[in-house]
Amino acid sequence: MANLAHWDEGGRPYGSSIAYANYPSRINDGIKDFSGNTNNDTAWSSASEKLPQWAAVVFRRPASVNRIAVYWGRVGDWATSRRFRVECWTQKGWKRVAALQRSEPERMTEAAFDPVTCEAVRLHQGVGNGPEATPDRMCVAELEAHGAFIHGPEVDHLRIRDALREEWEGNYREMRRPITREVLARIDRKARPKSLTGPIGRAEMEKARRNITSTQWAKSLSEKIIADANWWMEKDDGFIYDMIPPENPRAISPSYERGCPIHGGGRRCMRTNTALPYRWQCAEGGEWWYNGAKVRNPATGQLVEVRDDGDGWTSPPGFANPGTTYHFQSAWRYYVLSKLFFHPYEQTIPSDDAYTGGTAITQLAHAYAITGDERYAHKAGVMLNRLAEVYRFYNGTVDEQRPLTRGYLVQVSWEEWPIHDCLAAYDLIAEVMLRDRTLLDFFRSKGDCDYNGDGKVNFEDLRHNIHHNLFGYMCEWLHRAMSIQTGDYIVREGLVLAAVGAMLDNRELVEEAIDGPFGLATNLTNNTFRDGKWWYDSPGYSVGCITGMSLERMFSARQLNLLNDRRLRTREAVEFARNVDCDGRLPGIGDTGGGDSRIKVLNPFVPCRHEEFAHLHTGDRAYLARHLALSGGDVDRIRDRYADWMLLFHGEAGRDLTGATGGVALTPQAGGTVAGPDVAFGDAPGWGYIKDVSRAACEGTWSATWRIGNEDRTGIRLTMLGDRGREIITGRGEGYGFFGKSPLDAYVLARSPAKGETTVYVAVLEPFQGHPFIRSVEPLTVSGGVGAKVCVDGRTDYLFRKTEEVLACASEIDGRRVEFDAAFARITLHDSGKRELHLIQGSYLKFGEEVLQGPAIPRGRVEAVHLTDDSLTVSLSSGEGLAEGDLIVFRNPACICNSSAGVKTVERLDANRLKVGLSLSLNLSEGVVQSVEGDAFTSDTCMTKLKVCPGLFDGKAVYVNGVRRGVLKTATEGRFAFADPSAGAGLKAGDRFLVCDLDVGDEVEGMRSADLTLPQVCG
Known part of the structure; x- marks a missing residue:
């Protein structure tokens, strides 16, 4: 008997949920035999969640079915569900026709039963009845239904689809009900907060107006805000109301991982705008994609009709990624909502007919703050109140793997963006919105707006709708997500929850955000290293986790003074971010797309805004000084290009990369990547994304030069001394965009064979304008250490580093003996005859007859630890004591690494004992x-x-x-x-x-340096 469920027979597949890219289209694509131990591209897999799961196929016509066969996916072993039932959709709904139980994994399971006339068949798995290894997941490679079609009209697949969705939503809501009930009660207990308590108050409004009248950068920024807001002023309230759909957004892009059906790629490869309903254009080929579009199959040349009535369109064989589901309709809804309440993931097509400006809700609120014109607040009120009506009925995007933390609007990690934007906007317009009679009358005309159910329609209904139906369910998501997630997600969520609590004057929410079991205090303490580095290897996330958005969220709750809470390590994290991102070019390690994109657009002044932003939040004038230096003192010019709304309200008036390795003879590698000649580009993480590889054995000194733009612009040269067995590798690695079509950056790697626990690399980095200025870099022979001779115009620097445990290191300069006992030493000989001697952490540096004595180094041990104020009692055995601003290193042989901290305060207890307050949290x-x-x-x-x-x-x-x-x-x-x-x-x-971090008995050592300048020798 025929397999009635097959795609070729018109069967439509549905899954209860989805694990990443394991699309439901695989349930009936006919692929049931596959090699290997994984089903990444051959099976549907549900998300792992404590909910019922199912795989269903809706028939094209009614059928008589008497047998099913299910081929299971594979993750190591066969992913056989241990207990499930077979159900058929009849006129009365789902009817159970078989119940099966399996104790051992098997490739295929069959079930025969009396013939049933039905329109669909599904496998239903109860909570926790999945494979033994993953009991909350269901994994199906193929579902077959055997029987025969019978006479009758075509099946209304949308009716069955909607019933499946309603069933899943009911289960989902029921699972969340206890959390939802408690969070909504917290919101309702504090019903009347003050307005203008967020990042913009009355003082900031006045400051913005002063900036606009006195500076060009603020004037330009305000004109952009007003222009964006005026686009909405030309639209009636009904137009805005209709732009916010009651249907789910469901997808952040047509295909988050697979890009265009023809050209492939990844995210950000498609584009649209608000005036092109449900239509998308490929950014590479220009093809248009929408329900009913006719596109040519790139393999066969035949015209194919795209059918997407809300479930997405699955690409057939011949396209770039056959079997992939593309969500053109639902992704467009997401795009529109994102233009209104946060920002889209995909590109915007310029058009006068479309809204192409910044986030609409914030632009309208800021326009009101700048001008005081309540018409802007009214339009923002229409947006917010309509969103509040439908928000709790959304279930976010379904094209990703974690439904339990999926937001209402967005996917797992981004829901906090619209929450913050809506919150900050509401804080600005609430006073106007809650007395806007025109707004209330408009929503009364749209239907029942007795939101609080008291039988009356008044401004209390608007307040209830925003607080309970919008922020209440937003907080439900924050509460749910924080209990599951880790990483930068939970930090951003905690910061936004704190901001919600602060702006709604709700201490319960604030306490949960900061001191709760998943709060900021625990997470920032446990995920941030002592120097402020976030636990990720990626500098992009380490920097992004605390700068920009995170600081903005902290500032939104400024009355909480989170910046000075030592447990949150904010100052350390900001300092780390500034050190890493000092030139706007983040190191290309891990997921560092932000830095890549800034390089691509040749954005040399990016750090200027960040410097000023950090200064605004910390008050540290060192950041402001760096901002002034980077901008050449022309702050207004830089602000005119890079300022955002934060600077407008808080500020005071006031590139492709290419490289070359010089004369090193490189041998091209025959194919592959840095990961190996047999590893294709993109097949392995890290080194697998660097191609066009060349290699050279180079035991001598070598250099590599990178330039930005043309020859007369900025560049940087790396000169590295050689070593035995050293290998130099060059290649090109791509950034974001279409896979295989992105701009490529030049990479240089230096590798040495392992020599014990450490490998020493000696290199000089030389930033320059126009042309390099270092004439030569040569190695020095140093007993007990390493050294380099660096020649520039007018002087020669001799740099030394102690690397071995010896009493003293020795070298020679032009026949004169050099001897030192120090961690670092430098001798500079000027052409004029002037000499400079410098040492760090040592007792002496001797150059011929000239001697530089190092200061006495404070050393001792920790006698007592005081957790309440992050201080120590220290007993010194040598040195003259410690002072505010000193740096201390702490050592303990039982620990894998040293600790270091700055000295904030010093109190002398007696001749050799000090109480030392630290900049470090203990x-x-x-x-x-x-x-x-x-x-x-x-x-x-x-x-x-x-x-x-x-x-x-x-x-x-x-x-x-x-x-x-x-x-x-x-x-x-x-x-x-x-x-x-x-x-x-x-x-x-x-x-x-x-x-x-520190304990009684730890060794204490204060850092000291010394320098000596000797005048020109007279002949």
Whole structure:
């Protein structure tokens, strides 16, 4: 009997949910035999969630079915559901025709039953009945239904589709109901907050108006805001109302991972605008995609009609990624909502008929703040109130893998953007909105707007709709997401929840955001290293996690003074970000697209705005000084190009990359990538994305030069000294855009064979304008260390570094002996005869007869640790003491790395004892004890920096409820073992613990330097 479910028979597949790109189209595509141990491109897979899951196929015509066969996906072993039932859709809905149970994995499962007349068939898996390895997931490679079609009209597949969606939504809402009920109660308990408590108050409005009248940059920025807002002023309220659809957005782009059906690519490869309903254009080939479009199959040349009635269109064989579902209709809804309330992921086509400006809700609110014209506030009120009517009925995007944390509007990690934008806009317009009679009358004309159900329609209904139906459900998502997520997601969500609580004057929300079990205090402490680096390897995320958006969110809750909460490590994180992003060019490590895109547009002044932004938030004038230096003192010119609304309201008036490796003889590699000649481009992470590889053995000095723009513009040259076995590798790596078609950057890698625990690289980085200025770099022979001779016009620098544990290092300059006992040393000989000697952390530097004595280095040990004020009692054994501004290094042989901190305060207790206040938070990590196991305890508190840096806590002291309990022998993510088994006595589940960065007995060493300038020698 025929397989009635096959795609060629007109069957339409549906899945309860989706795991990333494992599309439901694979349920009936006919592919059921595949090699390997994974089903990434051959099977449908649901998300992993504690909900019923199903795989269904709706027939083209009614059918008589008496047997099904299901071929399971594969992840290692066959992903056979352990318990499921077979159901058929009849006139009365779903009818169970078979129930099956399997204790062992199998490739295929069959079920026969009495013939049933039906319009669809599905496999239904109850909660937790999936494969043993992944019980909350369902994975189907192929569902076959055998029987025969019978006479009758075509099946209304939309009716069955909608029933499936309604069933899933009901299950989803029921699962969330306890959280939703509690969060809404918190919102409703504080019903009347003040307005203008967010990032823009009355003082900031006046400052913006002064800036507009006195500076060109502010005038230009305000004109852009007003122009965007005026586009909406020309539209009636009904136009705005109709732009916010009641249907789900469901997809952030037609295909998040696969780009264009013909040209492939990835995200940001399609474009549209608000005046092109449900239509998309490929940015590469210019083809138009929409329901009913006729496109030519690139393989066969035949015309194919695109059919997308809301479920997406699945590309047939012959297209770039056959079997991929493209969501043209639902992605366009997402695009429109994003233009109104945050920003689109895909590109915008310029058009006078479309809205192509900035985020509409913020532009309207800012226009009101600038002008005081309440008509702008009215239009913003229409947008907000309409969104509040439909927001709780959305279920976000479905083309990604994590529905439990999926937002109402957006996918897993971005819902906080519209939350913040709506919140900040409402804070500005609330006073006008809640007395706007025209607004109330408009929504009364649209239907029932007794939102609070008290039988009356008044301004309390508008307030209830915004607070309860909009911000209430936004907070429900924040609460749900923070309990599941990690990484930068949870930081942004915590910051926005704090801002919501602050602006709604709701202390319960603020306390949850900061001190809750998934709050900012725990997460920023446990995910940020002591120098302010976020736990990710990617500098892009490390920088982005705290600058820009995160600082903006903190500023939105400025009355909470989050910037000065030591547990949040804000200042350290800002300082790290500024050091890494000092020139607007983030190192290309990991997912660093932000830095890549700034390079591509040759944006040399990007750091200027960030410097000023950091200064606004921290008050540190060092940031402002760097901003002035980077802008050449012409602040207005830079602001005119890069300022945003934050500077308008808070500021005071006031490139492709190419490289060359010089004369090194490089041998091209025959194909492949840096990952290997047999690894194709894009097949492996990291090195697999650098192609056009050449290699050279280079034990001598070599250099590589990169330039931005033409020969007369800025460049940087790297000169590296050689070493035995050194290999130089060059290649080109691409950034974002169409796969295989992006601009390529030049990469140079230096590799050395492993020599024990460390490998030494000696290099000089030379930024220049026009042409390099260093004439030569040569190695120096140094016993106990390394050195380099650097010649520039007018002088020669001799640089030394101690690398071995010896009493003194020695070298020679022009026949004169050099001897030093220091971490670093420098000797500079000027052509005029002047000499400079400099050392860091050492006792002396001798050059011939000339001697530079180093200062006495303060050394000692920690006597006591004071957690309450991040201070220590230090006993000194040498040196003249410590002073404010000093840098201290702390050493403990039981720890894998040293700690360092700046000195904030010093109080002398007696001749050799000091109380030293530190710039460093002593709280290395904190959490809650989950269970106690003899000499160890467990914790499920997120501690990702321990995950990525094993051994980081070894040798550190643990405090429980403020009392020191003992030192850790070993610590892994989730389990902490004491060196002394008795230290765990009395611990119990629920105790709060803290891992202290420093401990009694740690060695203390203050950093010192010295320099000496000797005048020209007279003949």
